[in-house]
Amino acid sequence: MFSSAQTTVSPPVPNPFLEPLEVHLSTQNLEQRLSNWPLDGLDIKNLDMQTRLDLLDRLQDQMFEPTLTAIDTTSRLFRVIRRGYTSHNPALVSSRQQMMALARCAGRELNNLPWLPSYAKGLRASGITGLGKSYEILRALSLIPQRIDHGPSKSADWNHMIQAPWLYVAMSHDGSLGGLLLQILTALDAAIGTNYARARDIAGLSNEKLAVHIGIILLNHGVGVLVIDELQGRNFAGGVRGGLAATFFLRLLNFGIPLVLMGNPLGMDALDSFSQDMRRVGSGGNIEMHPMESFDYDFTDVLAPALWRYNVMPEASPIADKDGAILFKYCGGIRDYAGRIRASSQRLALDEGCSYVTEVHMEQAFNGPDFSAKDRALIAGFRDKNPLLLQQFDDIPWRSYAVRWGLHPSSQDASTASEAAAPETPPKASSPPKTRKPVAQQSKETAQRNRTRKANQKAENAIKKASLDPEDMRNQGLQEHLISGLEQLQANNSQINPSSSGA
Template sequence: MTTPARLVTAGYVESPIAQYQGNPLIEALPSIRAEADAAAALAMFPEEPGSEVGLSKEIRLHCIDRVLQLVQPLQIHLELESALSSLIRSGYVGRNPLAHSTWRHMYALALGQTSESGFRSTASTLSVVGLSGIGKSTALESILRLYPQAIRHQQYRGRELVQVQIPWLKIECPFDGSLTGLCHAFFRAIDRAIGDERYAKRYRSLRGIVPLVHQIEQIASTHFVGVLIIDELQHLRVAKTGGKENMLNFFVNLINSIGIPVVFVGTNSMIDLFSDVMRNARRATGLGLSDFRQPASDDPAWALLVALSSWRLWATVRHARSYP
């Protein structure tokens, strides 16, 4: 057993927002950030070359890879950070662990009787699309770093609360394009988050979407998963999933029956591939679409990127490639 690198002990800060108050899952999250604070937290710039200019050319060439770490927050990053912040918190409104209705719903999930629990999901969705390599995953990972991967609760306002909360879970669609593969990717991601090989091995031989989804319901509810980010969604294949209706039911079940907000991430082809799914899903529009595009030459975002970042790139590459 290993301890997850981002497991923290819960500390609670009361929210100024009425519907968030008294919910330990929300109050254990980092405070809602102002735009300026979010930009400062998201920014990642390579270190200046400094004394490296005296190193040999062969060694300096390796320094070029440092520019891959650069994250210059633009307006789309700040909008995505704000959307995820809202998505996670609003999804927890209907899953307060101090409410009897939450445990009644979890019991109904175990029995497969969700229609009788009276549960009302407060989860929504967000779609993030763009060309491959344009920075979608980098932007999301920069935002997710602002949140712990797992939070251990022990006591809330003098009341015992023994839970391990997972504020976010990010998985990639498997290349085989099947929902079965996606489910097993979920189990592996949960194991990494809690630092224990508990689920992937247990359900490795389990086949069939219905039993797999049932286990996902149980696990996601037990660990109060805040948001599920599904990357490379264009890998899913309709033929592998059993048809668009089956795919639709899978995603709608995650959002409506379990109450987990979902972020769909993929290339522009994802829109055509899943147009019917997104159109018919009750909460498909959710918080809308975050479209990562190459900025136009007259776009203020492009001017900002060039003004604040180009000199760092130039300095790193120049010192890496120049001879002593």
């Protein structure tokens, strides 16, 4: 027989930090909210020349067409922020007690603090230059206010509070913790009008003590996420200094302050080398960005059509590029270069007094001063899947891309057989329209492909290693065994622009 007494569930305690952000952190209609189109409402045909040129300058900086990757990144960022606030509610006695306990740690060094039982979530985003990592994160952050002023609150036990929902800083170029700490204080001052960066009681602290003090300051101002950009191998190169910065990241997460770390893949690898606990930085997601393939939905159906639609010329271009193949030829799937070729070719056509852009304008712009020889080599390296062209760039993991493209000797035969057996792709015009896959399905398929590829590669590498003489992998032997068809790639090495390569 059941008892007549019923258990009552207490309603959740309102969170002063989260309540003003509810509408901003919603993931509803993200595509529409993220989209930004500078040409909206303009009569393009009747614009004067200077306005057309000004609009071209806004293409790369302000035009934002949300890709599936951008929507997924924004959703993950918002979840990281929300979870941080739900775990840190100043209206709860337990949260206030934890803040007071951490405040008593002021004056202690970073390595002498107790570790709390819980951590905030972290998000990692890695990729080579020009893919739009910073652009996507900053666009997502622009949907959230950076300052919220709170009046008296009995539940939170404050008379006045200035909340900073997000901060964005760049890693110091020398990789020093001191430089990063100063930039954090400066960013906070700019966001909410404080003067921490010039405070005398802070200026004399050692980096180890200042790191603790900054963690307390960020916690007191309810920082929802700290974004640290520009992590690269050259400015996060290890040693005691780099290890201290890694510890600082972990301490912030342990304080309850969510993090987003962004940078070059080599810089993220350097970060990982300090501690296995760096996995916590990716607890909210690990986003690996690569130049888009010519057949990727994000390129063929989202970015390329948007860039062709961004036309400030008096007339529409006669170029028919339904699948983005022409645009891909001049950008190699790199977002920044795709925007650059569209802007520079239109600017060139305007200077010549033309009413529309032709592919001749695109070729002239590509081979002109808007693109350097190194730019063209980088584009060709990804467009033609030629890792030898990528060797000249210290911040690009060309070996990883060689394996990714099936140029490893152990996967060469399988790739060749697969390509030979594959049926010819029918023209896009006769194909049914693509359906937009949900982000969850895309993530599931990508994860499955990565697991299969890694498992196959591991088995193949073990067999290959057992059959090779040790001398084969020394000095230049690594390059010779990693890259298949070396002679053919070298023969194509000079063909780095569309006009000469026929791409």
